[in-house]
Amino acid sequence: MRPPARKLIHEPLFHFLLLGAVIFFIAGRSRSIGGSSGEKIVVTQSQIETIVVGFSRTWMRPPTQEEMQGLVDDYVREEVLYREAKAMGLDQDDIIVRRRMRQKFEFLSEDRAARSGPPNEQELEAYLRQYADKYREEPRFTFEHIFFNREKHGKSAEADAKAVLARLTGKNGAAIDLEKLGDAFLLPFRFEKVSAGETARLFGENFGKQLVSVEAGNWAGPLESNYGLHLVRVDERAPGIAPPLANVREAVLRDLLNERRKQELDAQYAKLRARYTIVVEPPPAPKVAETR
Amino acid sequence: MCTGDASIPSNTKTSYLWDRTLDLSELKKSEMLEFEYARAALRNGLKLEKELGVNPYKFGMVGSTDSHTGLAAVEEDNFFGKTSSAEPSAGRAEHPFIKNPAHPGVVVMGWETSASGYAGVWATENTREALWDAMQRKETYATTGPRMIVRFFASWDFVATDANTRSPAVVGYQKGVPMGGDLQQAPAGKSPTFLVAALKDPIGANLDRVQIIKGWLDGKGETHEKIYDVAWSGDRKPDSKTGKLPAVGNTVDVPNATWTNTIGTPELIKVWKDPDFDAAQSAFYYVRVLEIPTPRWTAYDAKYFGIKMPPEVTMTVQERAYTSPIWYTPAK
Numbered sequence: 001m002r003p004p005a006r007k008l009i010h011e012p013l014f015h016f017l018l019l020g021a022v023i024f025f026i027a028g029r030s031r032s033i034g035g036s037s038g039e040k041i042v043v044t045q046s047q048i049e050t051i052v053v054g055f056s057r058t059w060m061r062p063p064t065q066e067e068m069q070g071l072v073d074d075y076v077r078e079e080v081l082y083r084e085a086k087a088m089g090l091d092q093d094d095i096i097v098r099r100r101m102r103q104k105f106e107f108l109s110e111d112r113a114a115r116s117g118p119p120n121e122q123e124l125e126a127y128l129r130q131y132a133d134k135y136r137e138e139p140r141f142t143f144e145h146i147f148f149n150r151e152k153h154g155k156s157a158e159a160d161a162k163a164v165l166a167r168l169t170g171k172n173g174a175a176i177d178l179e180k181l182g183d184a185f186l187l188p189f190r191f192e193k194v195s196a197g198e199t200a201r202l203f204g205e206n207f208g209k210q211l212v213s214v215e216a217g218n219w220a221g222p223l224e225s226n227y228g229l230h231l232v233r234v235d236e237r238a239p240g241i242a243p244p245l246a247n248v249r250e251a252v253l254r255d256l257l258n259e260r261r262k263q264e265l266d267a268q269y270a271k272l273r274a275r276y277t278i279v280v281e282p283p284p285a286p287k288v289a290e291t292r
Numbered sequence: 293m294c295t296g297d298a299s300i301p302s303n304t305k306t307s308y309l310w311d312r313t314l315d316l317s318e319l320k321k322s323e324m325l326e327f328e329y330a331r332a333a334l335r336n337g338l339k340l341e342k343e344l345g346v347n348p349y350k351f352g353m354v355g356s357t358d359s360h361t362g363l364a365a366v367e368e369d370n371f372f373g374k375t376s377s378a379e380p381s382a383g384r385a386e387h388p389f390i391k392n393p394a395h396p397g398v399v400v401m402g403w404e405t406s407a408s409g410y411a412g413v414w415a416t417e418n419t420r421e422a423l424w425d426a427m428q429r430k431e432t433y434a435t436t437g438p439r440m441i442v443r444f445f446a447s448w449d450f451v452a453t454d455a456n457t458r459s460p461a462v463v464g465y466q467k468g469v470p471m472g473g474d475l476q477q478a479p480a481g482k483s484p485t486f487l488v489a490a491l492k493d494p495i496g497a498n499l500d501r502v503q504i505i506k507g508w509l510d511g512k513g514e515t516h517e518k519i520y521d522v523a524w525s526g527d528r529k530p531d532s533k534t535g536k537l538p539a540v541g542n543t544v545d546v547p548n549a550t551w552t553n554t555i556g557t558p559e560l561i562k563v564w565k566d567p568d569f570d571a572a573q574s575a576f577y578y579v580r581v582l583e584i585p586t587p588r589w590t591a592y593d594a595k596y597f598g599i600k601m602p603p604e605v606t607m608t609v610q611e612r613a614y615t616s617p618i619w620y621t622p623a624k
Contacts, residue, residue: 151525151557179458184561186441186491189458204494226494227558 041079043072051075106265113264119256125245127256132242135251138195141211142236145189146182148222148229161222161229168219168231182231193238203227312400316392334617335507335515338574341621342513352430352472352616353578355409355437366437368609369549371407371589378402382597385590385605403605407589408436412613414470430472433579433615438493444471444579446618448478450485455561460489471579472616477623483569484620488522489561490581490613498556500525500540500582500610504564508575519580522564525557542585544608549587549595556584571622578617582610 008014051071055063063071091097119127128135148161164181167173178189187202200208204226214220214234222229245252311320311328326332330353337349357366358374365372373379378389385403392398412433415426426432433442443461447468454463464487469475475484492499501524507517521530521537530537543552566577588609594601601607 149557149559182458184456184458184460184489184559186443186460186489186559202494227491 039083041076041083043075047075048072109265109268110261112268113261114257116260119253119260121245124249124252124256127259128245128248128252131255134255135248136240136242137238138197139212139240140193140195140238141199141234142192142194143190143211143214143232143234144178145191145230145232146178147185147189147227148231149183150228152183157229158222161231165219165221165231173219183228185227193236196240203230312398316390316398316400317395319398330614331505331507331517334576334578335509335517338507338509338576339513339515341574342509347619350430350619352427352432353434353614354411354413354427354432355434355614356411357408366407366409368407368437368587368589368611369592371592374405378405380593380596382593382599385593385599385601403590403601406436406609410435410437410439412440412442430616431470433471433613435613436609436611438496438583438611438613440493440496440499440581440583440613441489441491442579442581442613442615443487443489444615444618445469445487446473446475446484446577446620447487448475448482448484450487450563450565452563454487455489455563460487460561463487469618471618473618475618475620478569478571478620483566484577486522486564486566486577486618487562488564488579490559490579492556492558492583497551497583497586497611498525498553498558499560500556500584501537502560502562503580503582504577505580506566506568506575506577508570508573510573518568520564522579523560523562525555525560525584540582540584542608544585544587544591546587546591546607547595549591551584551586553584574622575620576617577620579613579615581613583612585610 052062052068055067055071085091146161146164148157148164150157153160168176168181191199194202196208196212199211207223207225207230210223211232211234214223214232216234216237219231219233221231223232224230311325312318313320313324320328326336330351333349333351337347340349341347357364359366359372360375361372361379363372371380373384374389378384378387385401387402389400389402389405391400412435413423413426414431415422433444435442443464445461445464445468447464449467450463454460454467457463464470468485468487478484486504488502488504490499490502502522504520504522505517506520507515509515524537525540528538528540541555543554545551560581569575585608588607590601590605591607593599594607
């Protein structure tokens with residue numbers, strides 16, 4: 001049995017702590033807290049200008065003398081703490097700093113993408129053709145309907161609707177005053193150029209589906225909606241068309257620019273990545289407790 | 293007005309259900325209640341008008357969520373809770389929603405929070421200006437979640453057949469004032485008439501009934517209220533003694549959290565005349581539309597998570613809509 005003091009001298013942890021204390025002592029002497037003393041902080045005129053512009057944008061007026069003093073004092077304070085923090089390495093391994101640096105780097109690449117100028121007409125046309133489905137418009141209907149409330153008509157609802165349909169499609173059908181037909185209804189009786197999606201939202205999906213197959217021009221039905229029965233006359237049906245560039249120019253331009261931006265970022269990344277040798281270690285082995 | 297929790301479960305035997313002070317320091321006492329509810333405020337408005345010459349409680353109705361989740365998930369079948377700490381989970385119904393450690397007996401349980409609601413606005417077009425104008429003139433209504441369409445007009449001249457026209461709103465605007473408006477100068481011997489219409493949510497439940505709630509100020513300066521059943525589904529008859537309309541029934545299958553639209557009606561339209569009108573008494577009238585009973589979010593939760601709710605938890609609800617009132621003020 002060695003005495004405790006001698007045992008300590010052979011302890012690796014003791015060596016480690018001793019070494020650490022020495023390094024800490026040397027480092028502490030060479031720099032108080034971290035930043036070197038005697039460094040100069042100059043608040044330049046252009047920095048002051050930036051401060052004034054920032055303030056004015058928020059408050060819609062330039063700062064007063066007193067406010068200006070406060071802003072400059074705060075800037076100096078931030079600068080001092082920033083330098084000290086950086087000297088201590090507080091920016092290392094910080095997820096927010098890393099994310100921000102990545103973002104700033106990508107902004108630079110995006111600027112490069114923007115420098116190539118706006119796309120020309122042919123490029124826009126080509127993009128629209130390539131992604132035609134994305135810009136396709138929904139089918140739209142212009143239709144009129146007559147409502148039959150099932151609760152009012154009971155079992156004869158269908159027959160009543162069909163009887164009205166027979167009159168409407170009969171000889172003097174066109175002369176009949178629609179105002180007097182069917183039941184009161186809180187939604188409009190005529191819909192102008194309403195999209196298939198909107199029709200389904202207002203009347204129920206089932207009604208929207210049936211409406212698609214109604215032949216335009218004549219009264220037809222009855223169609224079942226989520227409210228009851230409807231006779232319908234589709235006056236106009238605009239199929240889901242691929243619009244010309246003029247109608248969707250803004251969206252196409254936005255999407256194309258966005259695509260270019262992404263391509264530029266990817267290309268740049270590919271180039272930079274090629275400079276590195278990347279080693280991904282295998283994931284750590286599962287802990288003992290988890291294996292059976 | 294905060295209508296965030298305006299959805300009232302159809303099981304109303306515990307009528308004090310929502311009546312606790314906000315900081316949960318005590319159960320509300322009955323003398324507090326006149327300052328807690330929209331209808332009581334409307335009544336107090338009439339009283340104050342007599343005193344002050346102006347009615348400070350002439351407000352319109354809108355529904356909202358009172359949720360702090362940033363989500364508009366207010367249907368019973370997609371209720372995402374009032375706060376991020378009360379998001380869907382098997383235990384959320386039985387977890388206290390708010391409690392005050394100093395008063396352990398006064399708790400709001402998770403299951404007591406309600407999935408609601410929406411603001412309906414009758415605007416001339418879908419622009420900020422038009423929506424704002426509509427809210428300014430109080431042409432608005434509240435629902436507890438369903439997207440019902442509700443119309444309400446008052447006039448001295450509506451006749452029964454006005455409810456049979458194809459577009460009731462046209463005659464409504466021609467002859468009368470819409471929800472949020474005012475009736476004045478009663479023609480001698482005439483009572484106000486009301487055109488009321490409601491259409492169900494296209495993907496929701498059928499309607500049970502439409503009610504008009506009247507509040508008025510009598511000659512002694514006391515306020516009163518009365519609920520009139522105005523239009524209803526089916527051939528139900530009000531009880532000859534009590535005047536009460538029988539319940540619409542209930543198709544809710546609680547274990548499966550479903551219901552059927554085999555009762556109720558998709559639409560209700562009616563012209564109603566105030567049978568008890570006194571031209572010397574100021575009054576307000578607003579509409580309440582009731583849906584047939586449907587599963588409450590607690591029923592959807594029980595089914596989805598496969599859990600059993602405690603017996604006190606309400607599992608069905610009659611969703612509803614409330615319109616802004618129309619006020620009648622006697623000529624001075």
